[in-house]
Amino acid sequence: MRVMDLPPKRASCARAALVGLALASAGFTREARAADDAGLSAKVPEDAPTGRIVRFGPRRPPRATHACSFAEPVCVWGHVGDEPLVLATLRSAERALAVLRGPLRMAPPDGSLDEGTFDLVLTDTNEVEAEVVLGDLDPRSPLDRASGYVVLSRRLRPGCALDVAVARAVTRGVLLRTAPGTDEGSAQAEAQAVAELVEPCAPIRASAAYTSFQEHPERALVSRTAFEVGHRFEALRDPPFDESREATQAIGTALFYRWLERGFAREPGSLLRGLFALRAAKTPPGAIRFVNEPDAFDVLGKSFRDKLFDGSTLDDLLVDFSLSRARFGAGEGGAAAALSGVPRARVDWDVPYPSAPRRLAPAYPVEPTGVSYVVVRTAGLREGARLRIEASWEEHARMRVAFVRLDAASNELGRARVAAPPMAHEAQMTIADLAGTDRLVVAVVALGDPSFHFDPDDVVHEPHGYALTIAPE
Structure with a gap:
């Protein structure tokens, strides 16, 4: 029986029941966010999938001011006095999403289940430029599909630094939607490769990472930042501010994807788009780790x-x-x-x-x-x-x-x-x-x-x- 065929009061109850059923698994996983990391790690079974731990972040922190786009499902949140930076960040996000949806023909990030928008939150962090926070898993999807929000540092100033950080972060949002179990090294490299298709100045921002990559050809193409430390994976983080002091190998690996794009892609972004789409996986309900099979190298090997x-x-x-x-x-x-x-x-x-x-x-x-x-x-x-x-x-x-x-x-x-x-x-x-x-x-x-x-x-x-x-x- 269709909900609209019921009397108004019963229809309202039915709608509430349907919504409750649809979000039951999401609500259950939110409770796991308060679990202690050490306790969570101790529960990882030996036969668990080998991808990153399914670790949810807190709900988006409240902010006094925000701005939302009329063209794209994206909002930027900041403190009082951040209005110029909020608007500049929103313009960068709109441009990145327009290029992703337009010339690159990639799926945009999913919005949160609460508000339906992809949010960028300005914060006082001094460690990294941006951090992508896992928010929700879509309980309706037959494959892994997630959404989240991005925490951006208020130290970023309008210009190349802000544009590239936002482009990387938006691309990480795309990966949350298409392949949330992607290992950290591949995710950072692919985000940088896409950012270079969105923002012409992106290679300049990665120059220190490229130098590190070429100075250490003996290292694996998957960065050391993806390795597991203390039974957990590192956070979904972008490079530190001072890239000349601590350039990440992961960003440098974008050269591999640039080489693939220039040599084998029919159009800009098509090879990366295929890598995103063909890595779809299904993690068993209640699993501690995401399934990351097939990974990027599995797809490349088959292709x-x-x-x-x-x-x-x-x-x-x-x-x-x-x-x-x-x-x-x-x-x-x-x-x-x-x-x-x-x-x-x-x-x-x-x-x-x-x-x-x-x-x-x-x-x-x-x-x-x-x-x-x-x-x-x-x-x-x-x-x-x-x-x-x-x-x-x-x-x-x-x-x-x-x-x-x-x-x-x-x-x-x-x-x-x-x-x-x-x-x-x-x-x-x-x-x-x-x-x-x-x-x-x-x-x-x-x-x-x-x-x-x-x-x-x-x-x-x-x-x-x-x-x-x-x-x-």
Whole structure:
């Protein structure tokens, strides 16, 4: 029977009952917000999903003044005297949402169940620019779908800093709607990549993070900030104010997504939009942790299977990125010119063409999805000179060796992979064609454990070492 067919009093009661049933699960989860973190962690079962803990924040704090958009479902809340900053923040949010909904064709963040708007709250925090707070889970959705609000620092001033912080925060709101279980490292990197499509000045704000990313190529593409500390994940936080002092690896990983977008997306934002949409998951009711399967790397692995060449996998995509990453930097040409404002990647060794066999080891062990570089200078070699490379690495590690030949103008002359069986612990190759080559960049890429695919939710991304022998022939 339809509610509108009932008498007025009974219809009102029926509506209340329906609303109560729909929000029952949401009300139950709100009570869990008062649970002690240590007590909550102690209840995590061994077979719990491996995603972030389902930790709700407090309700949006009250503020004396606010402004809401007539064009987008967004409001900004602040203290008395914050009116200029409130209006500037609202303009930034409107612009970010307009770009997300328009050219990028992404779903906007869900509003709260209480008011239906996505809220940005100005606060006195001095630690970070912004923090996304998990508010509600949609009890009607067959897949995980959440909403929340954003806490913004009042120290932000109108201009690039505010615009980029708001764009990142709004993108995190989109992830709450589409994939709330996303690991923190991937979420920060993807938010920065989207922010760079929304705000042209966003790469400038991330320059310190990009420098950190390129200075530590041995680190995993999923930031250390996503690792678990004390049985809990870190808060949904943006980078600290002083990025030059404490730049996050997660923001720097946006270079990976920028490279994917420029090389494989049909239109700006389409690859990121697909990553957001295809990560939809379903967490069992009452679970302590979100399900984060499939994660971003699962989606990339499935999407790029056989796409680079017959039989290609996610491993080949990561190897290609590692070779291209070696060419990021001012003055580079070819495809890497699109990322010419990025610092050069640190190399472990930069050596001349050897006159006798030489054995090299990396400065740091290499984490899964990380890479170590060795540069061999080959300019002015006699005709017919060849280079022998032999690599070996630890057991319980999966690595791939590849190289790219560059001329004096940093133009790419060719790239190749050193073939090895899937479970091998060594690889060898003789490079015969060195004509016109100024330098050879050898990349040793770590791909994780041979028995398991890479998972960004792993608490420890175990690094491994290798040894590389170069010899003349």
